[in-house]
Every structure is written in structure tokens, then in C-alpha cells.
Amino acid sequence: GVPIALHIFFFQAVASPPSSNFLLLGPSGAGKTAFTTLLEAKSSLASNKSHSTHTSQQSTLVTVTLPPTVPTGSNRYRSVNDPSLKEATRNPIKYRVRDTPGHGKLRASQGIAELQAMSQSKDIKTRLRGVVFMVDTAALVDEATLRDTATYLHDVLLFLQKRAKNGSSSKRTTDIPVLVAANKQDLFTALPPGAVREKLEAEIDRIRKSKTKGLLDASADTELEGEEEILGNDEQEAFSFKLLEHEVGVKVDVVGGAVKGDLQEEFGSGVRRWEEWIGMCL
Template sequence: MDNSTFTLITWIILTILAIIIAIIFNVLKNRSRKDTFLILGLADSGKTSFFIKLRDGKQVQTHTSMKENEGYINLENNGIPLTKVPIHFVDVPGHEKLRFKFSDFIPITRGIIFLVDSSTCVKNVRSIAEYLYDIFSNKDVIKHNIPTLIACNKSDMITALPPERIQTMLENEINKLRNTRTSALDNQDSSITDNIEFLGYENEKFKFEHLENETHFEKCSVDKNEIAEIKNWIAEVYGGR
């Protein structure tokens, strides 16, 4: 083999290696990017309507989703862009057997919007508290310090409760749930509980302010297009991290 052939082969090998390294770097970079906002909540809380409102700017009839809705959306208020680039949103199904899927997206999640139906919160408070408990006690949510906005939807309904009342109800319910689950976890194998953290401060009643990740409550109405504060929160979190 002459020198020119050897040089050519070496150049080809180095080029291929450079391409492979670039691809691997790109994949790892994309996996580590936290540019996603999760839209979570029970079925019928208005999650999918909120997602479509963000994406299309209009209200449509929706049905309970059995798979994720996702896409990159240009966030704006009254035609004014709130971010320089589109934001990735994922609407996770609210069905009880599919809610766990939120954990698949946590490594790339920058913020969580959890929608609550303010008009039916009283009868659904236990289910809402259980879902929030699963989110906030997840070690990866705590590790990545993911901020969460609890959006109290359907605030225009006559039976809607104000965010302050909803917060108090959920704190009381999560406190009861924490006592029950902590006792149950003490009797389970550690391999099952390794990804679950104790919520709040021990020997103190649960408060959202005790959580590692920042949690805010805000009223909104997707139907009435009263979601400006939610958009502003998203833009602030996206631009601030």
C-alpha cells in the first residue's frame, strides 16, 4: 500500500469517526435539553383544550386522549411573541392508567402546568391530590427542581372555587394522603420505594411552600381565553432557566 492510499484511508476513517461523534454528541445534547413543558391533570380538566388553544389559538371540542399530544408552539399574547423560539409542549393523557407516563418526560422537562377543574374540585380533590403526590414525590422531579403551576381552570363557572380555597383543600388532602402512604411504604420492599421521596417537612402539616420545587396557583379559563397569566409564567420559566 503506497502512502497516498494509506493517507486516503486514514482520512476516510477519521471523517467517519468525526461524523459518528457528532451524531452521538447531538443525541446526548438533545436528551439533556430541558425545553419541554408538561401539561398534566385529570381527564376533563381542560388539558387538551389548553394545548390546542396554545397551538391553534382557538377552542375546539375535545375527547379524552389515550396518547400524548405534543408539538412545538410559538408562545404569544395578543400577537406579541413571548419567547424567541417555539416551545415544546406535551399533553399527557389524564386517564388513571396512563398518568404515569409523565415520568418518561421528566429528564427533558423545564416546567409543569397542572390543570384543575375549579368547578368540580370538591368531588375530585382526592384524585387530584393523588396525582400531585405522585408528581411531587418523584425523585427526578425533585432532582431537577422543576417548577409547577397549578392552573385552576373553568374559573368562569358559578361553582368554581378560588385558587386559595383549592390550595387549602389540596394541602389538607395531601397531608392525609402522606400519612397513609408513608405508613404503607414502611412495609414495602426498598426497590419499590427508591424513586419516591417524603413530601414536605416531617412532623409538620403539609404545605406547598415546603416543596423543593416552586409551586404556584393561578386561576384561568381556557374556554374564555383567559390564559394570559399562564402564558406569562411559561415564558418566565422558559427564559429564566
């Protein structure tokens, strides 16, 4: 049985076009354009192809290559002698990243609309594997930026929560995990990933509380219909990403990195841990 299974595996690996999609969201200035440009540059370095340049105004869908040394969720090799590592080197895994453009008030709704469209795709080939939500960790000390960023993330997570709830048991929706890419860790004013997580959780908790209050005021003597609209369900408990995972099954990881800066010993190493997260979704 093993040789046949291997044949099928290799055939599929060769025959399948890049079909795993990731959506890149986050406030402007976080580093989304820089990240897609870097991923493309890394990929074209591997395949000797030239890459295009992007501006923050365009929506782009780029096909990029996962470095062969990054393990995937379905293919966790353990040693350099593992045949799957050789296969990954010969036939690198590709995935696609959609960057979302836009400025000011528009960008959040554009991002959510993109999330809606991509997550509803019936085609297994274009289905959304994960969301990368990028934040500028040096900018979060500013109250307004924190509020803005947390509001956007809250809306993304609330969408994913509703989606997870609406999936019937017969037609199970596949999970869409979220990576909070804590960017700009090269800057000495940057908050470490743990502090970014705490700040975002606390701010989302505040947003949740004011939303609950708004709903209560609106439905003074009627039933509280909007109850299921509260992110993380349990409003008695303080909001945390753990609570969200436990209550609704939406998984959020906060991982530090840097697209730019001289922390990078080698080209692109500041985004390695994000690539590892992406690899685990594949």
C-alpha cells in the same frame, strides 16, 4: 462587548428550534385538550397556519408561540421601547406542550411514565422545563374528585422530589417547577385559586399521613426505610407547597384561569397568567 453579545443573542434566537418542553398533566375533564387546542389556535392565528383538532384519546405534542408581550425569564423587558420586545415580535418564542391522554386508573400512570421519560432526557434540546397540572376548580368540592386529583398531584410531586434528591452536586439536575392551573374560573361554582391550594395541600397531607402509617405497619420492627419517600420530608409539619419548596426545592404555583367561558374579554385572555408562568421558565 455589548454589540457582540447582542449578535450572539439574536443569532441564537433565530437559529434555535423550539426546544422547551412542557408536560400537561391532570385528571380527565380538567380541560387539557381544550387548553392545547386553544394554544394551537392562538399560535396559528399569529402565523396564519391552520391547526389540527384533538381528542382526549390521543397523546399530542404541539408547538405553540408565546405571545410577544409575555416576558420570559431570560428576557424581562420593561417598556414597549425595549429592543427585546421588538425582537420577540419579529421572532416569537416557541415552546412545545405534550398533552397526556387516557382515562380512569391508567391516566395517572401514563402521565407519570411520560414525566419520567421527558425529565430524563439527556438532550438539552428536549429537556423538560416545567409541568402544568390542570384541575377543574368547579369539581374539587366533590370528595372523590378531590382525593383523585390530590393523589395524582402527590405522585407527580413525589417523582420530582426523588429526582431532585438524586441529582448529585457535580451533575446538577435542573429544576422542574409545577404550575397548578386552576381552570374553569368562569364557572360561578369554581373555587378560587387560594381555596384550591388549601384543599390540595390538606388532601395531600392526609395522603401523606396514611402513607406514613402504611410504611410503619409494614416495617413493624425493622428500620423505617421508606422515610425518604415521604413528600416534603418533614412529617411533623402539615404539608404545604411552601414546605415542599423549602425542604426539597420543588416549586409549585397555583394560578387561576379559564380556557373557556365568557369571562374572557378577548380571545385567550383567560390563559394569560399561565402563559406568563411558562414565559418565566423560558
